[in-house]
Amino acid sequence: MPEKKVSRKKTGAKAEELKEEKPVRKPASKKAEPAKKEKPVKKAETAEEKPAVTEPAVPSEPELPQPRRSVAFIGSECYPFVKTGGLGDVMYALPRALTKQNCDVKVILPRYACIPQKYQEKMIYRGAFEMDLCADGRSYYVGIMEYVWDGVVYDFIDNDEFFSWGKPYTNLVDDIPKFCYFSKAALAALNYMDWVPDIIHCHDWQAALVPVFQQAMFQGTPVANAKTVFTIHNLRFQGIYDIKTIKYWTNLPDALFDYAVLKQGNDDANMLKGGLSYASMITTVSNTYAWEIQTEFFGEKLDAHLRYHSGKLRGIVNGIDVDIWNPKTDPLLPANYDVNDAIEQKKACKKTLQENLGLEDNQDKMVIGLISRLTNQKGLDLVNAIIPSLIDGNTQIVVLGTGDPEYENSFRYYENTYKGSVCSNIMYDEERAHQIYAGADALLVPSLFEPCGLTQLIAMRYGTVPIVRETGGLKDTVEPYNEFTNEGNGFTFDRYEAGLLLDAINRAKTLYFTERDRWDEMVKRDLQKDVSWEKSAAQYRSLYLELKP
Numbered sequence: 340m341p342e343k344k345v346s347r348k349k350t351g352a353k354a355e356e357l358k359e360e361k362p363v364r365k366p367a368s369k370k371a372e373p374a375k376k377e378k379p380v381k382k383a384e385t386a387e388e389k390p391a392v393t394e395p396a397v398p399s400e401p402e403l404p405q406p407r408r409s410v411a412f413i414g415s416e417c418y419p420f421v422k423t424g425g426l427g428d429v430m431y432a433l434p435r436a437l438t439k440q441n442c443d444v445k446v447i448l449p450r451y452a453c454i455p456q457k458y459q460e461k462m463i464y465r466g467a468f469e470m471d472l473c474a475d476g477r478s479y480y481v482g483i484m485e486y487v488w489d490g491v492v493y494d495f496i497d498n499d500e501f502f503s504w505g506k507p508y509t510n511l512v513d514d515i516p517k518f519c520y521f522s523k524a525a526l527a528a529l530n531y532m533d534w535v536p537d538i539i540h541c542h543d544w545q546a547a548l549v550p551v552f553q554q555a556m557f558q559g560t561p562v563a564n565a566k567t568v569f570t571i572h573n574l575r576f577q578g579i580y581d582i583k584t585i586k587y588w589t590n591l592p593d594a595l596f597d598y599a600v601l602k603q604g605n606d607d608a609n610m611l612k613g614g615l616s617y618a619s620m621i622t623t624v625s626n627t628y629a630w631e632i633q634t635e636f637f638g639e640k641l642d643a644h645l646r647y648h649s650g651k652l653r654g655i656v657n658g659i660d661v662d663i664w665n666p667k668t669d670p671l672l673p674a675n676y677d678v679n680d681a682i683e684q685k686k687a688c689k690k691t692l693q694e695n696l697g698l699e700d701n702q703d704k705m706v707i708g709l710i711s712r713l714t715n716q717k718g719l720d721l722v723n724a725i726i727p728s729l730i731d732g733n734t735q736i737v738v739l740g741t742g743d744p745e746y747e748n749s750f751r752y753y754e755n756t757y758k759g760s761v762c763s764n765i766m767y768d769e770e771r772a773h774q775i776y777a778g779a780d781a782l783l784v785p786s787l788f789e790p791c792g793l794t795q796l797i798a799m800r801y802g803t804v805p806i807v808r809e810t811g812g813l814k815d816t817v818e819p820y821n822e823f824t825n826e827g828n829g830f831t832f833d834r835y836e837a838g839l840l841l842d843a844i845n846r847a848k849t850l851y852f853t854e855r856d857r858w859d860e861m862v863k864r865d866l867q868k869d870v871s872w873e874k875s876a877a878q879y880r881s882l883y884l885e886l887k888p
């Protein structure tokens with residue numbers, strides 16, 4: 340991503356213009372709650388200001404569920420500004436889906452220097468203040484840059500010192516202070532903008548201190564009235580560092596560095612653990628994962644803590660953006676299709692895929708895809724163990740991914756050994772991903788654990804049959820094929836064993852090669868399956884209403 344910085348603190352034309360009227364101020368109190376009267380009065384640039392002039396604040400369409408609720412999303416990444424994984428997709432798609440459920444949504448993000456210039460240019464200066472942060476009284480500049488797009492307001496927290504790296508995450512030494520600052524600045528910014536939502540919805544460890552700061556340092560300020568929801572996208576990443584450092588960067592009271600809140604082991608503080616302790620509600624991205632993380636195997640050392648808080652823990656499965664992922668309109672495909680012409684048009688996609696990847700151009704071969712980060716989470720040990728058994732002259736395997744050198748090299752080895760049958764694309768390539776989703780017959784997702792998983796959802800949306808392990812969101816979203824009733828969306832296996840993965844693939848192959856009519860019916864069922872955000876957004880909305888009836 341480009342690292343060029345534009346119109347950042349004290350540099351942008353707009354910031355300069357507006358600065359005269361609204362000088363950078365110290366917050367009125369230590370809790371960074373500027374006095375309401377100091378709120379900048381600007382032209383209608385924000386969602387909440389705009390309606391007062393032109394349109395009614397509450398849309399009058401009768402079909403919108405009532406009442407209206409306001410939500411601030413706080414997280415460390417959001418497509419298309421910055422994305423490193425599934426979190427970026429969710430931060431993009433869920434707010435948009437919530438606006439259709441009569442929610443007023445603001446998304447608060449760091450203003451990384453790596454956000455593409457075309458978005459940086461559209462941001463408008465919304466104000467700035469100084470915020471106390473560290474234990475020694477050190478304070479920091481907090482700038483707010485705003486961009487309103489498709490009904491969602493994006494507020495970027497601006498600070499050169501923390502966000503000028505070329506990528507969002509570097510290493511914990513830098514990331515811990517960065518996200519201590521970000522979590523507090525996000526709350527202070529809500530007070531500063533005088534926009535206190537019903538719900539503050541924070542995501543993953545980078546925003547986990549939001550509920551902690553809210554309870555410990557923002558009492559008596561407007562933002563204390565919001566309820567908090569904390570969503571775990573992947574429990575593996577927690578933001579753990581020594582207590583001394585986190586105490587310095589947060590100035591949180593000693594009492595919170597206790598096993599019930601932040602403390603872990605002898606000397607460490609765990610930011611995610613703190614968020615779990617103080618959030619009004621915890622969600623994770625599938626029902627099965629919500630249950631799994633309360634067990635020792637999946638709990639990443641927080642299973643007991645999660646069991647203790649299980650009364651406020653829910654699972655809500657992710658969706659995908661069905662406009663971006665739409666085989667009927669996808670501009671990256673050689674042929675577009677929907678359920679009516681998928682069986683024919685997918686052949687054209689398969690042919691192009693085979694040609695582009697140097698595989699034998701043959702419709703009779705079954706093409707099995709794998710699109711994944713190449714890490715041990717993704718079940719690649721199982722795949723490596725069985726590839727030789729899959730090579731039978733009728734099967735082609737296409738891998739797309741980057742990650743641990745161990746897996747990158749093993750897939751390169753298999754491509755060399757089984758030329759024409761295995762193609763390993765060791766790269767991150769959005770276009771190729773789309774072509775594999777459309778051109779493959781089946782897609783493997785044999786993960787060791789999978790909080791939700793998006794690739795199986797995208798595969799189904801493209802009429803490609805998923806073969807998955809029954810864990811986390813894979814279990815919740817792929818109904819196993821039932822040969823007696825001819826129902827189901829894919830093939831599944833339960834225990835983490837190579838033999839069981841091979842068995843699932845062989846069951847898929849048997850159906851593909853011997854009962855193609857039934858296979859094609861499954862392709863059509865998958866294409867028609869609802870994998871959109873609509874249902875899940877409605878569940879989030881119900882949760883918000885439960886917290887703020």
Ligand code: ADP
Pocket residue numbers: 424425426710711712739740741766767768769772791792793794795797
């Ligand atoms: P995770 O967030 O654990 O990596 P998910 O299944 O939730 O896994 O999301 C993975 C997303 O990243 C999907 O949209 C998938 O298409 C995409 N993806 C993964 N690897 C690649 C790659 N090498 N090239 C292009 N897209 C990829």
